[in-house]
Structure formats: C-alpha cells, structure tokens
Amino acid sequence: MHSLQQSSVAALVSSAANPIENRKKSADICLKIEALCKEFGDFTALKSIDLEIHEGEFVCFLGPSGCGKTTLLRAIAGLEMQTRGKVFQKSKDISNLPPQKRDFGIVFQSYALFPNLTLEDNIAYGLKNQGLCKSAIRTRVQELLTLIGLEGSERKYPAQLSGGQQQRVALARALATEPGLLLLDEPLSALDARVRLHLRQQIKQLQQTLGVTTVMVTHDQEEALTMADRIVVMNHGVIEQIGTPEEIYRQPVNAFVAGFVGTMNLIPIEVESSASVLLGKESLPCLPHELNKGDQASLAIRPEEIELFDVMPNEAALEARVTHTEYLGAFLRVTCDLLLLNQEITVDLQHIDAERMIVAQGREVFLKLPQRYCRVFAEQVH
Amino acid sequence: MKNTLIHTLKKATLALSVATALTAQALSATELTVYTAVESDDLQKYAQRFNQAHPDISVRWVRDSTGVMTARLLAEKENPRADVIWGLAATSLLMLDAEDMLHPYAPVGVENLDPKFVDQNTPPAWVGMDAWVAAICYNTIEGEKQGVPMPTSWEDLTRPEYQGHVIMPNPSSSGTGYLDVASWIQLFGEEKAWEYMDGLHNNISRYTHSGSAPCNLAASGEAVVGVSFAFRAARLKSQGAPIEIVFPSEGLGWDMEAAAIVKGTQNLEAAQTLMDWIVSREANEMYNEGYAVVAMPGVAKPIENYPLDIVERMIDNDFSFAAVNRDRILQEWQRRYDGKTEAR
C-alpha cells in the first residue's frame, strides 16, 4: 500500500506541476517568520526558522513526526510561545500576541467540535462574539453549511456525523469569521483512506474558491504534493527545503529531502570530480556538485529514473542480480543487488517494459544510471 | 406512633420558628457570650428564665465539660471571647481569679446569699449558685445479674468484686472527676488517697470524658457502678433508670457552681444585669429544681432522690486547696493512670 502511494507520487507531481508555474509569485506577503526558535527545556523543537508565505498561497509543512512542523504551526497561531524570533502577519508584529489577538482560523486533527453544541452553534461560536445580529449569524451559518455540503443539518450534534462530515464542520467553523489565515493541523490524519482522498480535493477546492492563505501541517507526502502550492520540508527543527511540489520531488537539495519525499535510492559513493563519482571502483558521471574529491557521499536516483536491461546493452552499464520483484499494477518494482559492491538498488519498470523483458528472481540484469538524474549529496549529518 | 411523629414534627416546626424569632430578636438585643459547664439539659431553661426578666439581653451559650471550659478560658487569656461565666466549678474560678481574668462585681442582692457561696474579696470576683455533689450510680439489675453488690463507701469500690465494673470521669476533662480526686485527697490525706486511687484504678474499666457519662453508662447497664454526681443520678432515676444512688459513707466531695464576669468584656452593663439576676431568689429557685443545695439560704426545698441530710454529708471542702493544687494533682494523675492499656 505504502509503496503504491509513493510510486504514484511521480504521476501526481507532473499533473500538478503546471498550474503552479502560472501562479503569480509577486503576491503580498501574508506571513513572515524571522529566526524563530522554540525550546522545550533542553529540547530544541525549532532552530531559527525563516519563512515567508504569500497572500492566497497554500503551504504545506511536511516532515516526519517530531520534526517541529506542528510546533511551527502552533507558534504562528500563538498557541505555543516561541523562545526567540518574530512572527509578522501582514507586516504587523504579532510575536507577543496571544491567539485571541491574532487573525486565523484553525482546524485540528481531532476536529475539536464542541460535543454539546449543535452544528449551527458550533459554526456560529466565533460569530456570536463579533456582535452580529441573530439573523446575520443564521445567514452566515447557512452559507457555510451549504459550502461544506451539509445544508439542513444545523440541528444535529457532532456525534451524529461521520468523521469526514465533522471535519468539514470544523473547517466551516474556522472559516466562519473570515480569518486572514487558515491553519490546518493534520486535518485528514484521523480519517480513513477513501474519505481522506475525497476531503483532500474538497479542501483544496474550497481554498482556491475563497483564496484564503492556508498553512497545512502533514506527515503525508502525497497530501503535501497534491494540495500545496509550496512545500516546506522540515526535519529536526530546521527547514530542509522550500519549493513547489515539483521542485521538492525533482530537485531535492539534500539526501533527507530526497529520501523523505517519494522513493529514492541512496547509494554510498566517493567523489571523483565535480561531475563524476566512484561507485566502488567504477567511475560514473553525475550532476555537477560542490563536494570535494575524495568525500564520502550519496548518489540519489529514483527507481523510475534507472534504465534496466535484461541483456548487456551497448553502453556501459552496471551488473546486478535480481533479488526480489513486486508486482504493483502499473509497474513492476525490481530489487537487485549491484554485483560491484553488494549494494541493494530499486528499479521501477513500466508495465510495457516489464512485459518484454524477463526479469525474475536470480536473473542477472544491467542498469544504466543516466547522468541527468544522478544527484550527489553529502552524507546527512543529523 | 403516628401521633408522636406528628407531635414531634409540630414541635420541630415550633422550635424552628422560635429559633427564627430568637435570631430576629438577637439583632436588636445585646448578646452575651456565656461560657458554662451546666448540664446541657438545663441550658435552655436558664436562658429562658433570664429572658423573662430581661428580654433585651440574649445569651449565647458555649458549653463543654468543666475541664475543657477551664482550659479554654485559660487558653484565651490574651484574647478573651467570653463575657460571662455562668455555671463553672468554683475551683476553676479561683484559678481564673488567680490569673486576674475575672472582673470583680458585687451583684445587687449578693448580701442575701450564704457568705460561704460568695468570694471573700470585696467586691467579690465570683458568686456561687449551687453545690454539686458526688454520687455513685449503681445499676440494680446488672448488679444482681453479675453478682456485684451495691457499694456503700468509696473504700468498697477497691474490692476485687468490682474489678472491671467501675467507670469514672477523667479528672483532666471533667469537673466531677476532679472533685472526686480532690475530695479523696482531703478525706484520706494525699498519700492514702493515691494509694486508694491505685486500688480503684485496677477496678476501673474506663475513664470517660464527661462527668455525667458514668451515670448514663450505669443507667443503661453498660457498667454496674458509675462514679458521677447527684444531679445526673437523681434525674436518671426519676426518668426510670434502674439505678440506686449511693452517697458514700466517708463523705461527699462537692464543688460549687459559680458565676463571674470575664475581665475585658465589651458588654459590662449587660453582664452586670445578668450577674444581678444570677443571685436573685428566682434564679436560686431555678437552681433548686436540680440541685438540693443552693446559694440563697431558705430557698432549697428537698428534691426527689436526694437524701435529706445531704448538707451534713458533704465534706468540709477547701476550695483554695483544690484550686491551687489542681495542676499538680492532675499531672500526677495523668502520670499514674492515663493510658489504661499498659497498666493491665
């Protein structure tokens, strides 16, 4: 299941890539974070985060659990006070403001709907405080219920709804006061796979319709790749990379991003020159990099970027032995051992290619690692 | 049964409305905080009779055993909370006077009292009300059943057949208990008295907190012999308890219930009014309803279950001895008998 998701990522990225290119990048800055640090006792959750988020943008914080993404979101909300650093919203310094004084709506993984209040009261919860008259509140609630496709359910209690419906109500409640910033804290994690897929589209659609600047925290790369305009990949309290989904997928800046987003072969190598590496004793051309000769580093290449032959090709190729194959529908995942240095490597074969070759366990195959895909990263320090 | 219930309910409602009325009244009246060791059955009566004469002064009772009340007054010496003491052992009042805690005052009509019942100083620091006399309660039914004969003297109580059948009050907390101990010391002499108490201690099943409890326990058959005082014994007997009241042949220890104004009271005038009433004939007649010997000569009428010659049988009590030596005697008593368990 997991590998299926990962491999389909490649397809997702290419289809999502285009609209982003067209988006205007010059929009106003909605949120600016400067040198933000958060420490819990001895533990450093965030190390000097700098980030700018534009008006109307959908940004995802992506990273493994404990990377600090949720802490960063809570710091933006004022739910967690930073140890150092500043947060600006529309160029106003909100670093020291409590959540009540900031302008955002938030949705949590647990929905956090008030169980003793009806949907109407839940959605109207923030409105009542704005001094709106009763009828205005009613109209707004109806509007929102329609927006989330739950019209006619205003008298129901949260417990009478499914998880997906509850999360939509939570979204409506957060949007009711028309906040300048929408924060989503793993909003889909508690839902089952099918509902998640559906709600993913709904949220994205809603966000585009309303044009509300949105920050979503997720550990699910697929979610991030499909929904975000820009992804902020985090690890150990630092931002590893900021970029569009395609940039993150195609041009990871380091081994961590490369390994965390999608499937990536990371092969230990030694740097030979600025455009070649030594794989064992074999010299291999690669993308230009800035490492020094003799450095131990990793060669990163995605399974679908490797060319596989069942007979020796004309050009130079690496010999390998198939140890395992996995049938994944649209493609075949082949795991082989590089004979040269006893290194495992994964290759994805398109269905069509797989059909015309004999790739079975124990067979010898030949791999070509095209230079344009051979990224070289220093070994991860942390 | 049903009738009684309704009756009680009616009474409860009545009591409630009376209580409300009293509280309402209290708002307009001077309120006196009165410390007392008078038997609780009589407290309401005392206040009511006084209020018949002086409705403008309300009495707020604080009641506990003699020992506790005395200790409490001493503990509050720096910060007195009582206005008047009405019904505490003269021995205790002598002690309080020695601590300069009483406000001397000669109530109107004090000259009508037997001089023995009035403090020697002028003006007197305290005035007596009545005498309260030691007595033994003996449960006739249980005595017969368990083969425990009726005692006639203090000495009898140390005999082996009484082992485990005698109950007496703890002199530290109970005035009755202390007057017993003090009277034995005066009757037998100090050394003999402790010897006597050693013997008695062997027969005691337990020491109680209050002076009326031993008689109550004897009346309900929990003990055969209860060392207590005449008032409680007489009352229980007339209520139908199967007890015989024994006035030991050696003589009866006694103490005087007395009254005084506490130095530093904020309500001196009302306190004096109360003191005036306390020595009145009416008050003395009221004391006589429960006590055979009262402060005003010629008032006392014989009362049920008391012997006619009770005055002759009371020992010649030296109050100042009892007061001056109270601390020492109690400490010695505690050293010897407190913590009954390890003695066995």
Next chain:
Amino acid sequence: MSVSLSALKVPALRYRFSSETLLKLLFLLAALALMLIGLALPLYTMLLKSLQNGAGDFIGLANYRHYFSTPALANSIFNSFYIAILTMVLVVSLAFMCAYGITRTCMPGKRFFRVLTLLPILAPSLLPAISLVYIFGNQGYLKELLGGASIYGPIGIVIGMCFWIFPHALMILVTALSNSDARLYEAAKAMKTSAFRTFMTVTLPGVRYGLMSCSFVVFTLAITDFGVPKVIGGQYNLLATDIYKQVVGQQNFQMGAVVSVILLLPAVFTFIADRWVQRRQTSQLSARAVPYQPEPSRVRDWTFALLCYAVAGFILLIIGTAVYASLIQFWPYNLSFTLQHYRFDGLGGNGWESWFNSLKMAGGVALIGTLVIFTNAWLVEKSKEFPVLRQSVHLFSILPMAVPGMVLGLAYIFFFNHPSNPLNFLYGTLAILILNTLIHFYTVCHLTSMTALKQLDPEFESVGASLKVPFWRTYTRVTLPVSLPAVLDISVYLFVNAMTTVSAVVFLYGPDTRLASVSVLHLDEAGYFASAAAMAVLILLTSMAVKVMHAGVTFLLLRKAQSWRQR
C-alpha cells in the same frame, strides 16, 4: 511566594498582558493563595508550635523528647500501627473477595450488593461505633459472640473501621479487577493452565497495583480515623484520639502538635508510596484489551454470593441497629418506641440547629468547593501560560490527601486563632469550617476533575481562542456542560463528606456553628447514646437523600444529553 514570582517573570517579559492573561494569572494566584492559607501556612505554624513551649519560646525537640519518654503517649504509636495494619489486612482481603465476586463471577444480586455497600460512606464513622456498643457492648444483644471479650478497645475499633472503610477498598478493587484482559485468560486456557495457576499468574499480577494502592488507602484511613476509636476505643489510646485528648481534654496544644506531626509521618509516607504506585500503574493495560466476561458456575457463583450477602447483612445489621437504637425509649430496660431522641435533649434545647448548620456547611462546601476545585483543575490542565505557577497549584492540590483531618483541624487553630493573624475573624465561623472541609477533601475532587478534563479534546481552548471567544466563555459554554457528570460527582462527594466528617471540624466549630457530626460526638461523650444514634441516623438519611437526588439528576442529564453523548 518566590515560586509565583519566578513563574510570573518569564511570561511577563514576553506576553503583552492581555486582559484574559491577566485574569488567568489572578485566578491562578488566588488558587495558590487558597492553598497557602488553607494548607501550607497552617501546617507550618503547627510544625513551629511543636517546637515551642507553652509560652511560645523555641525549645527545639524537647516536646518530642517528652513525648517519647512518656510511655502512655508513645505507646499510641504502636497501637495505631497495630490497628491500622490489622484493619488493612482484614479489609483488603474481604474487599478483594467481594470485588472478585462482583467482577469475575455471575453471582446474583450484584447491583443490590453494590448499592448496599455504599451506605457506610454516607454515615459518620461514629455510627458503626455506636451500633457496635448496642450489639456487642455489655448489654449488647449479640454480646455472647465475643465470648467474654470487651468490645471497648481494639476489637471494637477494628470492626468499626472495617465497616466504614470497606466501601472505599471495594471501589478501588472493583475498578482494578474490571480492567482485565480476557485474551490473557483465553491464552491461559489454551495452554491448559489450572485455575489456581491462572489466578496466581494472570489475575493477581494484573491487580497488584490496585491491591497496593488499596492497601495504602485503607491504612491511611485507619491510622487517621478518629470517630470509631473515640466512641468505642475505651482506654485504648491511638494517635488520633490522643490529639483530641491533648487538645480538647487538656488544652495542651504543644503536645497536640507533636502527636499531629507524628501522625502526619505515616500518612505522608503512604501517600508518597501510593503516588509512586499510581505512576507505575498507568499504561498497564493496552487500549485493545478485551474485557473479561465471566461464565456462570453454580458453586463458585453461590460461594461468592453467600460471602457478599454476609457482608451486606453485616452492613444492614450495623445500620439497622443505629436506627433501632435511636427509636428505643431506654435501652435495654424499656424497649418501647419513641421519637423523643430526635429532640436531642443533650444538646441543650435546640438540637436541630447543628443539623441545619451541617446542611449549610455541606451545601456551601459542595457549591463553592466544586466551582473552585473544578475551575482550578481546569486552569492547571487547560491553560498554557505560567507553567511554574500551574505546577505548584497542581502539587498543592494533591497534598491535602496526605494530611489527616485531626492534623489539619489543629493546624487551623494555630494559624487562624493567632491574635496577629488578620484572618483571625474567621475563627469559629461557618466560613472556616467550609474552608477546612474544602481543603481536607480537595485531592480526590481535583484528581476527578483532572481525569474528566483530560478526556476532553485538548484543542477546545485553542479553537475558542482562534475564534476570539474569551476563555471563560468556552469554559462555561463547553467545558463545564460537557463535564457536568463529573462536576456533579464532585459536589455530592463534597456534600457527603462535609456532612459526615468529624476529625477536622471538631476543633473548629464555634458556639453558633456546631455541626451534626460533632453533636454525635458530644452526645455520645455525655452519655446520650440514643440521641447520638439519632443524630448519626439523621446524617445518614440526609446523605442518602442527596445521593438519591444526585442519581436522579444525573439520570435526567444523561438522558437529555443522550443526543450528543452517544458515539
């Protein structure tokens, strides 16, 4: 005070104080002040007092030396431990068997038995002692069962304590035994393990923390109880009764303070041990455990049923005797029925006043206490600011459990009756009784509140804040209503305990604020046993009435809230 200051400093520099933050700070400071005034300072004053002589001069440990060189006093330590350990062994084993019957067998009449076992909690601990006198005293109708031994002393104390401590133990053990995993039993069965071995290797290890915790609770309750030994202890001295004798009987406050400190030690020790055990107990059971469902077995079911019925019978016997005693003209010589004892002659006329006082006090504690405790727990659990301050409030909230009632009461005398204390005016008022009782029973309510609050979504407050709703509105509109069952539980717990407690308040009542439970004590002291029984029964009936009302209200509430509560 240094704690709160340092707690203030960090956020003060960083938060621009909004009115809400300020309000929270004020609430937290008030909570801390309550704990300082209601617990820490009185105890500190008492500790000082135990190192002073009667005149107030510092004399080091001289009082303690005197204490330990007086055999009559020091003996009580041994006696107290002896009684507490004996009670512990008896109560825990009996309660374990009954709890086993309830949770692991199909014995008939479980519900009835559980309701019955609640009764002892609703009465003051003086009640069983009074009943025991009627049953086993020298005129007791079952006196022969004792074979000549006297009920006044260790036997009576232990039986009386077993009666009123049993329900506490039963509740803990039923909870412990309910948390079972049926899969372990299925595994044992699959491996053909004998019933005995299953019991030793699965059942016992599963409840060992429950058993330990239960033992600690029973031990503490037994060593600190005052009501039972006061009535039926005879000349058998215990620490708790010694405090009373020293303070009330002889007004020897210094010695009272010394005994209090000595009594405080085992209570604090068991408290610490219990906290330790509780910490280990968490996460013992995986979330996926399947609850054990017993299968019928005639012999086993009826064996446990008979045992439980015997216990129930004993409880009924004790309570029945108290009721009977209160209605008899003059035990044992005139057995006609009367209601005259309910006029409480021994209290000097208006005996019902103390009952009204108790109602007022218990009502006040229930109302104020519930609000204060739950709100404080909410501040501790659900706010983000002032972590040090919140931690100290939490710590102080857990401490009262370690302080025996007698000790707390005496500490209050020292602290509040001090002439230079500006709070001196509280002395002898209903307010001090409410404060004392509130603090005395604070811990259980605090922990109940915390458990209830932890079950709520942790983000309610964040949502409220993001919607710019002030925190008190989210508190009153969401948190309180959702936690209402727990809140009601707390208020009834406080009411019943305020109604029945004697130990702390016996030092603190004033002339106008004598309580019903204290009256029971005084009536018994003066020998009005029937009236004492009557007052104890009155307290029991009051508690029962409140409990029934509580059950009714809870039922209605839950039915009304059914729509949103069911998942």
